[in-house]
Amino acid sequence: MLELENVTVGYTSASKTLDGLSLSVPDGSVVALLGPNGAGKTTTLRTASRMIPLQSGRITFEGKDVSKLAPHQMSKLGLCHVPEGRGIFPALSVRDNIALFGRGMPPSEAVDKAIDAFAFIEHRIDLPAGSLSGGERQMLALVRAWLTRPKIVLLDEVSMGLAPLIVDEVYAFIRRLAEEGISLLMVEQYVDRVRRFADHIYLMRSGEIRFSGTPHELGSEEDILGHYLGAALQE
Numbered sequence: 001m002l003e004l005e006n007v008t009v010g011y012t013s014a015s016k017t018l019d020g021l022s023l024s025v026p027d028g029s030v031v032a033l034l035g036p037n038g039a040g041k042t043t044t045l046r047t048a049s050r051m052i053p054l055q056s057g058r059i060t061f062e063g064k065d066v067s068k069l070a071p072h073q074m075s076k077l078g079l080c081h082v083p084e085g086r087g088i089f090p091a092l093s094v095r096d097n098i099a100l101f102g103r104g105m106p107p108s109e110a111v112d113k114a115i116d117a118f119a120f121i122e123h124r125i126d127l128p129a130g131s132l133s134g135g136e137r138q139m140l141a142l143v144r145a146w147l148t149r150p151k152i153v154l155l156d157e158v159s160m161g162l163a164p165l166i167v168d169e170v171y172a173f174i175r176r177l178a179e180e181g182i183s184l185l186m187v188e189q190y191v192d193r194v195r196r197f198a199d200h201i202y203l204m205r206s207g208e209i210r211f212s213g214t215p216h217e218l219g220s221e222e223d224i225l226g227h228y229l230g231a232a233l234q235e
């Protein structure tokens, strides 16, 4: 279980980008974070992976206080963050991108597993990762995350900028991660896609959680816009 308890963070000491935010991701669950631009979704993921220091509050992972750990220590504990923009190394080959994430696995085995997950990788293996299409880069980022054998993966807008058919392929792999028991905390723009997939949804606005509940409790897209985000849209 990953838990953020009453967390306040800001990009300057005077600002509060997240203001007393609490959320939890139980083991093996899929949790989605929705909200308008600037609500603080990316900041929440960056806080959870310890890229941003806390002003106050606490973060626990599997019962352990991790509030002061560094990102690489979180990664050792089994938390993998796939950032917006995917975080791949564009100048390195696809092979090297994969090999770097194999966690002691022989590079050839990591590459075989990656090809097994996404066949296109075989034909691009020696090309620079920066030459891949947006969808291919996203799939590479996901397969790399999977190869770290994580307990939880944080996913920031995986479907952004991708064609619907590619999004289907990306989501099929995310479903596989969930079926393997990996917990997911995902920021997503597409409410309907998330509604079909997530166990729990948090709706954020202005650095705070405005709704916490099941997809069913969230209601229709009109409800969300009207009740929770309406004011934000008028701002």
Ligand SMILES: Nc1ncnc2c1ncn2[C@@H]1O[C@H](COP(=O)(O)OP(=O)(O)OP(=O)(O)O)[C@@H](O)[C@H]1O
Residues within 6 Å of the ligand: 011, 017, 035, 036, 037, 038, 039, 040, 041, 042, 043, 044
């Ligand atoms: N590196 C930064 N330095 C200063 N302010 C930042 C930084 N990153 C984000 N912010 C500000 O923090 C607030 C929350 O941004 P964040 O990116 O977390 O929101 P978001 O909900 O992920 O939005 P989006 O969907 O636009 O990515 C915004 O007001 C943003 O301008």
